[in-house]
Amino acid sequence: MKQLIKKYLEKIKPDFMPDGRLHSFKSVYDGFESFLFTPDTTSRSGVHIHDSNDSKRTMIIVVIALIPALLFGMYNVGYQRYLSIGVENPLFWNSFFYGFLAVLPKIVTSYVVGLGIEFASAQIRKHEIQEGFLVSGILIPMICPVETPVWMIAVATAFSVIFVKEVFGGTGMNIFNVALMTRAFLFFAYPSKMSGDNVFVASDSILGIGAGNVVNAYSGATPLGQIATHAGGDLHLTGITGEPLTLWQEFLGLIPGSIGETSTLFILVGAAILLFTGVANWRIILSVFVGGFVMCWIANMFPSEAYPGSLISPVEHLCLGGFAFAAVFMATDPVTAAHTDTGRYIYGFLVGVMAMLIRIYNTGYPEGAMLAVLLMNAFAPLIDYCVVESNVRRRMRRAKRALKNE
Amino acid sequence: MSNIVRIRKGLDLCLVGGASGEAVDCVSVPTRFAVFPDDYCGIMPKLAKKEGDVVNAGERVLFDKRNEDVSIVSPVAGVVKKVVRGERRKIVRVEIEADGSDRHEMFDVASDDADAVVSVLRRSGLWAYMRQRPYDIVPDAGYDKLPRDIFITAFDSAPLANPYTLLNKDTALFEKGVGILVKLTRGKVYVCCRQEEVVETPYSETYIVEGPHPAGNAGIQIANIKPVNKGETVWTLDADTVVRIGGLFANGYVDFSCVTAVVGECVKKPFLMKTTAGMPIADLLKDNLTEPAEKCRIISGNVLTGVKENCDGYLHFPFRQITVIPENSHESEFMGWASLSAKKYSFSRCFFSWLGRKDKKYHFDAKINGSERAIIMAGEYDKVLPMDIYSEYLIKAIIAKDIDKMEQLGIYEVAPEDFALCEFIDTSKLELQKIVREGLDYLRKEMN
Numbered sequence: 107m108k109q110l111i112k113k114y115l116e117k118i119k120p121d122f123m124p125d126g127r128l129h130s131f132k133s134v135y136d137g138f139e140s141f142l143f144t145p146d147t148t149s150r151s152g153v154h155i156h157d158s159n160d161s162k163r164t165m166i167i168v169v170i171a172l173i174p175a176l177l178f179g180m181y182n183v184g185y186q187r188y189l190s191i192g193v194e195n196p197l198f199w200n201s202f203f204y205g206f207l208a209v210l211p212k213i214v215t216s217y218v219v220g221l222g223i224e225f226a227s228a229q230i231r232k233h234e235i236q237e238g239f240l241v242s243g244i245l246i247p248m249i250c251p252v253e254t255p256v257w258m259i260a261v262a263t264a265f266s267v268i269f270v271k272e273v274f275g276g277t278g279m280n281i282f283n284v285a286l287m288t289r290a291f292l293f294f295a296y297p298s299k300m301s302g303d304n305v306f307v308a309s310d311s312i313l314g315i316g317a318g319n320v321v322n323a324y325s326g327a328t329p330l331g332q333i334a335t336h337a338g339g340d341l342h343l344t345g346i347t348g349e350p351l352t353l354w355q356e357f358l359g360l361i362p363g364s365i366g367e368t369s370t371l372f373i374l375v376g377a378a379i380l381l382f383t384g385v386a387n388w389r390i391i392l393s394v395f396v397g398g399f400v401m402c403w404i405a406n407m408f409p410s411e412a413y414p415g416s417l418i419s420p421v422e423h424l425c426l427g428g429f430a431f432a433a434v435f436m437a438t439d440p441v442t443a444a445h446t447d448t449g450r451y452i453y454g455f456l457v458g459v460m461a462m463l464i465r466i467y468n469t470g471y472p473e474g475a476m477l478a479v480l481l482m483n484a485f486a487p488l489i490d491y492c493v494v495e496s497n498v499r500r501r502m503r504r505a506k507r508a509l510k511n512e
Numbered sequence: 513m514s515n516i517v518r519i520r521k522g523l524d525l526c527l528v529g530g531a532s533g534e535a536v537d538c539v540s541v542p543t544r545f546a547v548f549p550d551d552y553c554g555i556m557p558k559l560a561k562k563e564g565d566v567v568n569a570g571e572r573v574l575f576d577k578r579n580e581d582v583s584i585v586s587p588v589a590g591v592v593k594k595v596v597r598g599e600r601r602k603i604v605r606v607e608i609e610a611d612g613s614d615r616h617e618m619f620d621v622a623s624d625d626a627d628a629v630v631s632v633l634r635r636s637g638l639w640a641y642m643r644q645r646p647y648d649i650v651p652d653a654g655y656d657k658l659p660r661d662i663f664i665t666a667f668d669s670a671p672l673a674n675p676y677t678l679l680n681k682d683t684a685l686f687e688k689g690v691g692i693l694v695k696l697t698r699g700k701v702y703v704c705c706r707q708e709e710v711v712e713t714p715y716s717e718t719y720i721v722e723g724p725h726p727a728g729n730a731g732i733q734i735a736n737i738k739p740v741n742k743g744e745t746v747w748t749l750d751a752d753t754v755v756r757i758g759g760l761f762a763n764g765y766v767d768f769s770c771v772t773a774v775v776g777e778c779v780k781k782p783f784l785m786k787t788t789a790g791m792p793i794a795d796l797l798k799d800n801l802t803e804p805a806e807k808c809r810i811i812s813g814n815v816l817t818g819v820k821e822n823c824d825g826y827l828h829f830p831f832r833q834i835t836v837i838p839e840n841s842h843e844s845e846f847m848g849w850a851s852l853s854a855k856k857y858s859f860s861r862c863f864f865s866w867l868g869r870k871d872k873k874y875h876f877d878a879k880i881n882g883s884e885r886a887i888i889m890a891g892e893y894d895k896v897l898p899m900d901i902y903s904e905y906l907i908k909a910i911i912a913k914d915i916d917k918m919e920q921l922g923i924y925e926v927a928p929e930d931f932a933l934c935e936f937i938d939t940s941k942l943e944l945q946k947i948v949r950e951g952l953d954y955l956r957k958e959m960n
Contacts, residue, residue: 108846140883144848146840148878152928152945153935154815154837155525158856158863160882161939162849164889167862234883278886278940383861387891445890445904494902498920501900505741 115139133228137235161277165237167385171376172244172366172435178359179366180205183252184316186362187308190326190346191318200315207312209365212247215256216288219263220246227272238277238284238441239267245285245435248366249428249476251305254292258299262291282483283442286432289476301472303327306362307346323348328362330427330465334472336414343418356425367431370424377434386438389450390457394433397458398424405466415466429461432475442483446493453489457482514710517736519723521898523859523933525671526873527815527837531782532675535771540798541612545588545790546605546826549574551819552584552640553949554649554956557603561592570617570636570766573606582650585637587768587789589615605826608790616765624761626658626695633757636766641753641829645734645746647952648927652745659747661699661738664690664716666751667706669728670814674773674832676784682755687713689758697747704733711751726898731930735899740925750830772796772827776815776836777875778808789831794823796834803838809878811835816932817945838877848881859896859937885940893934893944899925903934907944910951915958923955 115138121128122135141162149156184201187208220239228235246263266287271280293300307326311317327335329343329351343351346362355361359369367373380386402420409416415423424430437443437457444453457478464474471477549557556577561567572583573592586592590610598604619632633639644651644659651659668674694701694715701716712718719737726732730748740746752770759767768789775782780800787796793810801808811818812828815835819828827834845851854864857874865874893903901922909917928945935944 111846112844141847141849143844143846144879144881145883146844147880147883148809148839149880150943152943153932154809154811154818154820154835154878155527155876155936156879156881156941157858157860157937157939158848158851158865158881159858159860159937159939160849160941161885161888162882163862164939166849236885238888276886278888385860385862385889440890441888443890446902447891447894450891494905494921497900497902501739501741501920501922504739505743508741508744 111142115142130229131225133233133235134225137225137228140234161237164385165240167383168241168380168435169244171379171385172241172248174372174375175366175369175431176209176244176248177202178369178372179248180209182359182361182368183208183308183365185360186306186346187316190307190320190324191316192321192347193318204308204312204316207315208252208308209247211256212250212254212259212365213244215259216246216263217243219260220267223264223267223272227276231276233276236277238271242267242284242288245366246288249285249289249364249431250292251300251364252308253305254299258292258296259288262288262295265291278441280441281487282480283436283439286436286476286480286483290480293476301331303331306331306364321347326362328427328472329356330363330472333414333418334469338411341414341417353422353425356422361426364428367428370430373430373434380434380438386434387440387443387450389447390438390443390454391433393451393454394437394458394461395424397455398429398433398462399458400455401459401462402466405462413466413469415469423462423465427465427473428475429465429473432461432479433458436475436479437482442486444486444489444493446490449486449489449493453482453486456485514712514718514720516720516722517704517733519721519727519732519736519898521894521896522724522726523896523937524669524724525815525857525936526871527671527777528873528875529776529779529782529836530672530675530873531773531775531784533784535676535784535786540795541610542788542791542795543610544593544607544792545586545590545610545788546607546792547573547584547586547790548605548826548828549584549603551829552650554644554647554652555582555584555640557584559595559603559606561606563592563595565592566590567592567608568615568617569768570619572635572637573608574603576650579634581631581634582639583635583637584640585617585766589613618764619760621761621764624692624695629692629695632760636760638753638757638760638766641756642747642749643730643927645731645740645748645927646924647956648731648929648949649952649956651747657745659697659699659745660740661746662693662697662701663730663734663737663746663748664693664701664703664751664754665728665730665733665748666703666711667709667721667728668750668832669725670816671725672773672775672814672833672835673728674771674784676771676773682758683711685755685758685762686711686751687715687758688762689754689756690715692757692761693754702733702737703751704730704737723898726896726930726933729927729930731925731927732898735901735925739900739922742919742924744924752830752832770831772831773833774800774836775833776811778803778836778838787827789827789829791827793821793825793827793834796827797823797836801836807839808836809839811837815876816936817929838875840879841875841877860939880941882939882941884942887940887942889939892937892939893931896933896937897930899930901925903931907931907942907947910947910954913951913954915955918951918955923951928952 181202183205188196270287402423405416460478461475557574567586569589574584576582588610593609594607596604690713805823857865906921928948931944
């Protein structure tokens with residue numbers, strides 16, 4: 107098998123060479139070849155041996171870390187659909203299959219559009235194809251509501267791959283997180299499809315699966331949506347059929363929300379993989395959670411009916427919405443986060459604080475995690491500048507002291 | 513009582529093919545030797561001898577254009593056989609055919625005031641064995657300034673490093689050498705050694721350095737003892753050179769013998785050999801390779817900082833080891849990035865090598881294991897660079913040729929070798945040592 111593929115690749119290689127008939131697809135060919143067969147180039151200068159780790163491996167590990175949350179998200183999409191049509195305890199495989207069918211087109215769309223643009227820009231710049239989009243491509247569907255039309259995902263993905271990544275020079279050069287920028291684009295361009303009560307639970311049957319009419323007590327509002335629209339009196343978060351939610355359900359993720367963001371449990375499984383392999387920085391994850399907790403705790407100390415978010419306990423806040431997902435998968439993007447260790451504490455803490463500040467005190471936005479991460483992406487270089495500058499000052503002081511001693 | 517420096521960051525790479533035991537004498541006496549001006553960074557080489565001229569051991573064959581006293585000398589007595597030139601007539605190496613005699617160039621070492629010592633060191637070729645921070649070059653002769661301090665490194669922490677130290681046998685000469693060096697600085701002479709082989713002299717201050725590689729790099733030791741500031745100069749050299757200096761001032765001539773370790777996966781029987789600087793590699797490797805030579809990467813030096821050589825090449829400065837690893841052990845691996853093999857080594861835990869024992873030995877070949885990317889995994893370099901430097905920012909400043917930023921971020925403190933481990937673990941596979949070397953050269957050109 108391996109030999110066959112190799113032979114085939116060798117056979118078609120001439121077509122992709124500069125005077126071959128498919129020379130304008132050379133980057134695509136190179137991309138596939140290096141994906142299938144690790145290049146056997148040996149070192150030219152400097153060290154003679156290299157670590158086995160490369161950017162392909164790193165990106166694949168992030169994708170693997172996303173899988174638990176994605177699979178649970180698929181199940182939850184189906185589960186919420188069955189709940190909304192009055193099936194109390196849907197079969198696991200029915201729910202999962204429904205969710206799988208609902209989510210798959212979105213994943214395919216984001217990969218096809220994003221990788222297509224990556225291939226094209228690699229060809230234009232005569233670069234190799236960079237792996238960054240392997241992760242972005244799966245993140246994008248996971249942070250969208252299930253009812254987002256596929257064409258919107260296509261448009262938003264194209265926008266952010268081109269204007270957020272490629273114009274800055276590609277993977278490693280971008281200032282903002284590509285996946286979150288896609289979400290932000292959708293959020294501001296098509297607000298009606300990205301928020302409200304009718305987008306977080308699937309509303310149609312797919313291929314005859316999940317057919318039925320919604321039950322009377324149905325409301326598709328997410329817990330955060332309920333908080334944002336809450337007025338006066340006691341606040342009780344409910345599921346889509348009016349049942350009160352328990353902290354366990356919120357932690358496990360059997361609540362309406364964007365596809366991959368609901369299950370704090372499975373996100374933490376992903377976090378464990380990222381932290382264990384060292385791909386994500388623990389300083390960021392820890393300080394985002396600390397920042398979020400501290401902000402909620404302060405708000406909870408001074409509860410106010412005008413800001414219903416402050417009535418919810420900090421622990422519950424950490425489990426709701428996209429906070430955990432943003433902390434683990436978005437804030438830790440090594441390119442757009444702070445690059446220095448000290449900076450990472452500050453950056454993470456402020457992401458947590460900002461997310462909760464927006465969520466609780468700006469009732470116009472039920473969730474603040476996306477905006478908080480993007481805002482701090484913009485400030486990360488400034489934080490790093492201050493940290494690096496303190497190192498520079500230390501060096502300058504040392505030089506001055508040495509001069510004086512002479 | 514010695515001081516202790518603990519290095520925490522870093523990485524000891526365990527490779528297959530280490531050598532141990534006593535050094536054996538070279539059986540066959542090689543006939544051809546070579547000197548490479550490129551080994552002595554910062555020198556603008558000019559020929560002192562023509563092809564066909566007769567030289568003594570220790571007589572100069574090349575000198576620095578800007579200061580004619582600074583010499584590169586022949587390690588053996590014989591005839592200059594060939595001057596190999598590269599592009600634009602650049603001198604690549606000078607080959608000397610040994611005639612088997614032991615004619616030595618003798619130096620007058622009676623007077624021991626600083627000026628006389630400098631002049632003898634320059635002419636004897638031992639000056640070129642020293643390095644200076646900033647720039648990591650042969651101490652700049654144009655500068656008449658003496659260094660702030662001198663740092664002597666008495667151990668090697670690199671992968672498969674030569675376990676032999678001259679110190680064991682030549683403590684007296686070492687002490688004499690330090691006594692000479694102390695005249696060349698207003699500051700101190702620091703000796704950095706391992707706990708197991710502490711060496712103290714009345715003229716120097718001894719530091720015990722603990723921790724993984726790059727603990728043996730002079731730059732790391734300086735940074736953790738007394739960092740170099742802008743405008744300061746520090747000289748560094750290894751203990752072998754100090755012993756040679758001691759020998760020079762005791763006997764009047766330089767001893768160019770050295771103990772070289774022949775190590776690496778492709779060496780049948782790794783061993784230590786007593787030999788002479790600049791000797792041919794073929795003699796060292798004779799009948800001792802497991803693979804045909806064209807499938808091997810022969811490195812004069814260690815796997816991190818050594819020079820790639822052919823099997824008909826020669827031993828390069830600092831004449832400490834020859835490492836031979838496979839060039840490419842298995843051809844284009846199918847989906848190598850998905851490998852679950854525990855045989856693949858990674859500093860990160862992205863591969864399963866962390867499951868193995870700490871001292872498990874790994875097989876490495878010369879493959880890059882990936883391809884070049886922009887810096888993605890931010891902060892990665894700092895994990896193996898035990899200096900108070902933001903390495904990623906420094907690298908970016910060098911790439912951008914921003915001199916102010918380079919100075920502020922500490923370029924005067926670093927040498928390419930300090931970035932060798934960063935280059936090894938880099939997921940973006942950038943050529944960091946090359947970048948730093950070019951940065952230092954650029955800075956030196958602009959500053960002088």
